[in-house]
Amino acid sequence: MTTEHSAKNGLHEAMQTDTRFGLGSKSPARTGGKRLDETIARIRDIISNSESFVIAGHTNPDSDAIGSCLGLAMALDNLGKKPVVLLENYGGKEVIPGKEFLAPQPWGDLSPDVMFALDCGSADRLKAAEPILKSAKTVVCIDHHVTHEEFASVTLLDPYASSACELVYRVIEPMGAIDKRVASALYAGILSDTGGFRYESARPATLVIVADLISRGIPSTEIYNELLMRHSVAETRMTGVAYTGVELLEGNAIAASLLTFEDFEKNDASADDSGGIVGSLLGIRGVQASVLVYEVDKGTSKASFRSNGLDVGKLAVSLGGGGHKQAAGATIDCGAAEAYEMAKSLLCKEYREWANT
Numbered sequence: 001m002t003t004e005h006s007a008k009n010g011l012h013e014a015m016q017t018d019t020r021f022g023l024g025s026k027s028p029a030r031t032g033g034k035r036l037d038e039t040i041a042r043i044r045d046i047i048s049n050s051e052s053f054v055i056a057g058h059t060n061p062d063s064d065a066i067g068s069c070l071g072l073a074m075a076l077d078n079l080g081k082k083p084v085v086l087l088e089n090y091g092g093k094e095v096i097p098g099k100e101f102l103a104p105q106p107w108g109d110l111s112p113d114v115m116f117a118l119d120c121g122s123a124d125r126l127k128a129a130e131p132i133l134k135s136a137k138t139v140v141c142i143d144h145h146v147t148h149e150e151f152a153s154v155t156l157l158d159p160y161a162s163s164a165c166e167l168v169y170r171v172i173e174p175m176g177a178i179d180k181r182v183a184s185a186l187y188a189g190i191l192s193d194t195g196g197f198r199y200e201s202a203r204p205a206t207l208v209i210v211a212d213l214i215s216r217g218i219p220s221t222e223i224y225n226e227l228l229m230r231h232s233v234a235e236t237r238m239t240g241v242a243y244t245g246v247e248l249l250e251g252n253a254i255a256a257s258l259l260t261f262e263d264f265e266k267n268d269a270s271a272d273d274s275g276g277i278v279g280s281l282l283g284i285r286g287v288q289a290s291v292l293v294y295e296v297d298k299g300t301s302k303a304s305f306r307s308n309g310l311d312v313g314k315l316a317v318s319l320g321g322g323g324h325k326q327a328a329g330a331t332i333d334c335g336a337a338e339a340y341e342m343a344k345s346l347l348c349k350e351y352r353e354w355a356n357t
Contacts (some may be wrong), residue, residue: 039156043140043171046154047076050113054136055101056086056129057164058120062275063093063227065119067189068142068164070098072116074185075168075177077101084110086129091272095219095226096188097181111135117152119164119189121145121322142167146313147322159324162201165189169209183216188223195279196228199326228276234269235276241267242277242292248284249344250351255281258340259294271296278304279327288355291347293340296331301339304329305347310354315346 047053055073057065066087073083074097084103092099103110107129115136117123120143123130133139133151141152144167146159161167165186172178178186190210194202197210214220231239242257249256259274267273274294281290289307296302303319305312305328313328319342321330332339 036156036158039154040171042154043142043156044175046114046138046140047079047081047171047175050138051082052112053081053083053114053116054086054110054112054129054132055083055116055118056120056126056132057118058125059088059127061087061090061119063096063192064163064165064189066090066093066096067185067187067192068118068168069116070096070101071165071182071185071189072118072168072172073101074098074179074182075172075175078177078179078182079175084112086132088127088129093188093227095223096185098185107132112137114138114140117141117143118168119143119145121147122149123151142171144324145322146324147317147328160201160203162199162203162206163190163193165193166206166209169213173212178213178216180217183213184218184223187213187218187220188227191224192227193327195327196224201324201326231276232273234267235273237267238263238269238273239277239280242274242281246281246284247344248287250348250355252284252286253288253355254344254348254351255284255287255290256340256344256347257281257292258336259292260336261295261298264295271302274304278306282306282308289347289351291343293332293336293343295336295339299333299335301332301334301336302329303332303339303343305343310350312347312350315350318346319343 053076055069057069069085073085076083083101085101086103086107110132115132120126139152141155142164143157144159144161144164148157156167169186241263242259246255246257278290278292289310291305293301293303307326311325313323313325316323316328316330319330319332323329
């Protein structure tokens with residue numbers, strides 16, 4: 001029996017035993033009133049019967065948005081289709097292949113047969129790509145955010161999925177469109193959004209998908225090291241600043257830290273150099289949830305939350321943001337000090353309610 005055949009059999013078995021997977025199971029999950037597998041079949045039909053595609057992810061894309069967009073673009077290209085990818089403020093993850101499909105701005109004259117919006121919980125998260133929703137003949141959204149707001153004509157939504165990349169895999173794998181480069185991109189997104197397979201969202205079915213992707217000969221160790229282990233000098237310095245100022249609250253169950261605009265200037269760093277810090281705060285022994293507040297401009301701050309169990313997604317929504325149960329964030333229109341006190345207070349309150357249930 002081949003490795004690929006074994007992986008597919010394992011995926012089928014995992015889907016049957018993991019009731020949250022949605023495909024072929026008794027999961028109550030729905031997407032626009034249809035079961036997930038029916039929606040996936042519909043998306044495959046749309047792909048088969050269309051030629052031109054625009055694929056967009058949320059602004060300031062993370063590895064899941066980048067991996068799902070570039071992975072889908074490469075898969076569509078393998079099927080003889082014509083895809084372009086729109087990623088605003090694409091910071092560049094060189095280890096993820098497919099950047100040749102990125103279209104330069106402006107994007108206003110695009111009128112594709114299909115627009116895919118990936119890893120995007122609301123239309124406004126597309127930013128400069130949002131107007132193309134009106135010029136596309138069909139809009140398909142593939143998302144896993146529990147805070148999702150409907151905006152597409154066809155929506156594949158599974159809040160239990162580990163990542164948008166996992167959902168893209170479910171769509172394209174039976175179409176024979178996954179080669180080594182596509183597999184690398186999808187692996188990168190799943191790896192990143194599961195925190196290196198540490199989060200609860202890395203279910204048995206997720207890991208079987210990962211096994212299939214690795215079996216295709218991808219440089220999995222290099223992708224892992226590049227995305228999760230290596231850091232720029234600026235990010236290393238900002239991590240030191242955050243750790244120096246960390247506060248431990250609620251009997252050391254909450255870790256909180258603040259990075260000001262001046263901190264970034266002093267260390268020749270940008271907001272992009274703070275991406276992994278909030279997750280590392282969660283690694284402090286005994287900590288159940290963490291928050292990092294950082295100033296992106298004078299009068300504008302961002303709060304990023306991580307947890308080992310309590311629902312920080314709900315907390316982020318109360319601040320006008322969104323995300324997942326264990327990883328979420330929000331942009332707050334106030335200075336860093338005020339935003340920090342607000343985020344700390346809400347997280348401590350949420351923790352007390354969670355700890356007492």
